[in-house]
Amino acid sequence: MTSSTTSSTTSSTTSSTTSTNTSTNTSTNTSTNTSIFQNWTEAHSAKFRKENFTVNHRLSETGLFTDQALADLLDRHPPHKLDVMTMGSPEGPYPNALRNGDPRSCSGRFLIEAAKAGRLWINVREAMNLHPEYQELLDRMYGELAERTGVRRYKARGAILISSPTTVVPYHCDARDTVLWHIRGQKTFYVYPDRPPYLPDAGYEAVVLQERDEDLPYHPSLEAGATRFELEADQMVSWVLNSPHRVENQSYCVSVTTEFSTRASGFKNAVTVTNGLMRRRWGMNPSWYNDAPATKMAKFVLGRILMKTSLYQHCLRKSYMTFRIDPSQPDSIIEIEPIVRHL
Ligand SMILES: [Fe+2]
8 A cells, every 4th residue: 555545554663662862853864865765776777667675764863753742743733635445354255354443542652552452553644745844855856766766756745654563454456656665674575476376357457447546456376476675774665666565564564665656657647546446336347467468548538538527526535533542552542433535
């Protein structure tokens, strides 16, 4: 998941505990002359968006991701752009599906402590865009990526993910190019091929039509295609567009996830809107994988039109909050009657 409604991935370092570094109203600690990356080579440039790989960065040196800095950030962040989530049942076709909690009236410090004690996945959506010192860092991150890869950035967005030692992020894919900048802690990242059976047509259509966050149907047999990365502090993982992935935390984690649109993702998503509506409205069985280029182009044009119509808008679902947060409770969770969440 990404920096949109539900996004994914995280990281943190060992005990991390309470840092004394505030930093919220100051510029970042790393010099703007210092590279964001520790060991980027031409081989990484060649692999970007074409292969899955990890590389080391220096985001922890900025001081922007300590517990104190994050608590201060949470206190300033717009509540409607904050997802505090927990995992559902580990059984069924969508194991560990995330559900929303109600973070209203929780202080930043309270949320940090709840994440350490509980089973939470906190997504501070657009944190890297809405706060000047974080936006400055995001500009450096993507400026350097663009310089090293030649990939032009389109409206890069970034979220900060804060998650519990027991957090798992379910099997899902992101509809735009996404990068996970793990900063603190350890987590295991599993990534899968961007084709069936790992990425089925109907499953990706459901993601683009926002029917159920970014979740994809999962079965243990998919593990045969998994590539596994053990992420340590200050390690970035980059993967091929739309490749399904899932995450298992090994400790309390802090990460940044960034996403950006490209011509390739915009094209595929417009085609997928057409295919999704063909399947759901007209009972057809289209496939991204089988269409000829000319067919895809026609569906792209139609999809751009459909996205402005009620046919597409009616697919978008409501979001609900189903629990409150309290670190004194098991998993930091108190169940409540579902209430509609206004994004
Ligand atoms: Fe993701």
